[in-house]
Amino acid sequence: MRRNRSEKGATLLESAVVLPFFLLLIIVTVELLRIAYIKLTLQHVVAEIARDALIHVRTETEIRDQVANRLRGLAVEFNPAGDIITVCPANDATCTAGTVNLGERGDFMVFRLHLAVELFFIPGSGGLLTRSRFTLSAQFLGRNEPP
Numbered sequence: 001m002r003r004n005r006s007e008k009g010a011t012l013l014e015s016a017v018v019l020p021f022f023l024l025l026i027i028v029t030v031e032l033l034r035i036a037y038i039k040l041t042l043q044h045v046v047a048e049i050a051r052d053a054l055i056h057v058r059t060e061t062e063i064r065d066q067v068a069n070r071l072r073g074l075a076v077e078f079n080p081a082g083d084i085i086t087v088c089p090a091n092d093a094t095c096t097a098g099t100v101n102l103g104e105r106g107d108f109m110v111f112r113l114h115l116a117v118e119l120f121f122i123p124g125s126g127g128l129l130t131r132s133r134f135t136l137s138a139q140f141l142g143r144n145e146p147p
Contacts, residue, residue: 031119035136038074038117043138045070050111050140053087053102055147060100063087067113076117086112090141103144112139 049066052058058066063085068078088095089103090110103109119132 034120035117038076039136039138041074042071042113042115042136043140046111046113046138047140050087050109050142053111054109054142054144058102060085063100071115076115079116082116084112084114086110086114089144105144105146107144108141109144110139110141112137 045067048070049063052066053063064078064080067085068080071078084097085100086095086097087100087102088110089101090108092101092103095101095110097112097114114135114137116133116135119134
């Protein structure tokens, strides 16, 4: 069966219309999977650091260094100026973001980490050459039981 010229052109035109949407779908899917991976890993990092800090009493500097070291493999940088680590007793109503207070032995402690993440493929509000930023959060509740 022979095709006439208009059918060949129609196939090319249909491909040209559908291809950008298909590529956009793939890019958004990859970006969302990356965000889910970072969120899951961030939760794991917070749990590990919290367990370590609750067993071996750590200083604020040691906790920040551990967070930075464990996030290196994620292609996400821990920025001490913008990212927030909060450690407080669970019943402390005066606890503010950025406070590190390991409380007393036997206290239930809440560890929170807020991390700013840049999207690779989705442009920000400043145009196509800027990256979008958003904040991921993770928290862990544990009991302070140093040896």
